[in-house]
Amino acid sequence: MTWMVTGGAGYIGAHVVRALISAGLDTVIVDDLSSGFEKFVPEGVPLVRASILDKAALVDAMKTHRVTGVIHVAGFKYAGVSVNRPLHTYAQNVTGTLALLEAMAECDVEQIVFSSSAAVFGTPDVDQVTEATAKAPLSPYGESKLIGEWLLRDQEVATGLRHASLRYFNVVGSGDAAVYDTSPHNLFPLVFEALVAGKTPRINGNDYPTPDGTNVRDYVHVADIAAAHVAAAQRLEAHDSIxxxxxxxxGDGLSVAEIMTAVASVTGIPFTPEIADRRAGDPPRIVANGDLAARDLDWKMRHTAEEMVRSAWEARLRAEEGSAE
Structure with a gap:
């Protein structure tokens, strides 16, 4: 049985591939390398360089590699940018998912784990987001992920597709120093690049109604996220309820100030963050309850804030050493 990982050459996808390998599951990667890297692909894992918009290529890959399930990680993942590029976002995340589901139906592939997003919730006015919390996405990105979940739901009704969507907030850290976060929009890379350049990292607002005045968010380690994807795939494969x-x-989150403290401790670069104005629309706190995933997917936070920062920093240093060679 072979699992296809779309976007498997990207930051999150490459960790999912490694988790599948560790679990003894065969895998094939489909990635157009628009934001992924061939160097992130483990030796011996087939890489099909193709877009998820290319249904014919997806069908060929599924048949060639005898794919029995898909973990769908590929997509355009920049919520802020999606506001200015809505058509591109919908093409990649909605039309791409539609093409993938059509290819799966043609090849009788009946199980999929979908990498969704907590952006489907928007900015809910609750202390803890649960699966039942109202969906009110505020960006084309969040909307496209919610539509992806609807497509899976409707395909289940039509064909019996078995599926699970995994939603998460801020993915950080590294489970393999050879794979690192390359996003120009995520907090950890932004802070690291500022420090390396001799600049002072910035916090947007410190007057929120939180214990230290800064935003509280869910920061989750990428290796834990990858493990949950594999657990969902195994549950689907075993025909267990899902x-x-x-x-x-x-369940509790970390504040931006706590992250900054951990960064200073791990890097050994002392700094006092600059305090800038609040960003419009930033809620004080968004934290999700993971009890359901803990029950079914062995989900848990296995890394402290410092461990998350350390793994990311070590991968960042390794990447810099590699580029200097």
Whole structure:
């Protein structure tokens, strides 16, 4: 049985591939390398360089590699940018998912784990987001992920597709120093690049109604996220009961100030963050309850804040050493 990982050459997808290998599951990667890297692909894992918009290529890959399940990680993942590029976002995340589901139906592939997002919730006015919390996405990105979940739901009704969507907030850290977060929009890379450049990292607002005045968010380690994807795949493969969606949340979250403290401790670079104005629309706290995922997917927070930062920093240093060679 072979699992296809779309976007398997990207930051999260490459960790999912490694988790599948560790679990003894065969895998094939489909990635157009628009944001992924061939160097992230483990030796011996087939890489099909193709877009998820290319249904014919997906069908060929599924037949060639005898795919029995899909973990769908590929997509355009920049919520802020999606506001200015809505058509591109919908093409990649909605039309791409539609093409993937059509290819699966043609090849009789009947199980999929979908990498969704907590962006489907928007900015809910609750202390803890649960799976039942109202969906109110605020960006084309969040909307596209919610539509992806609807497509899976409707395909289940039509064909009996077995599926699970995994929602999460801020993915950080590294489970393999050879794989690192390359996003120009995520907190950890932004902070690291500022420090390396001799600049002072910035916090947007410190007057929120939180214990230290800074935003509280779910920061979850990428290796834990990857493990949950594999657990969902194994549950589908075993025909065990499974929920349509799970929140991969910490339950309590970390503040931006706590992250900054951990960064200073791990890097050995002392700094006092600059305090900038609040960003419009930033809620004080968004944290998800992960009880359902803990029950079914062995979900848990296995890393402290410092461990998450350390793994990310070590991968960042390794990447810099590699580029200097």
């Amino acid at each position: 929920e349509p969606a799970y929140n991969l949340g910490s």
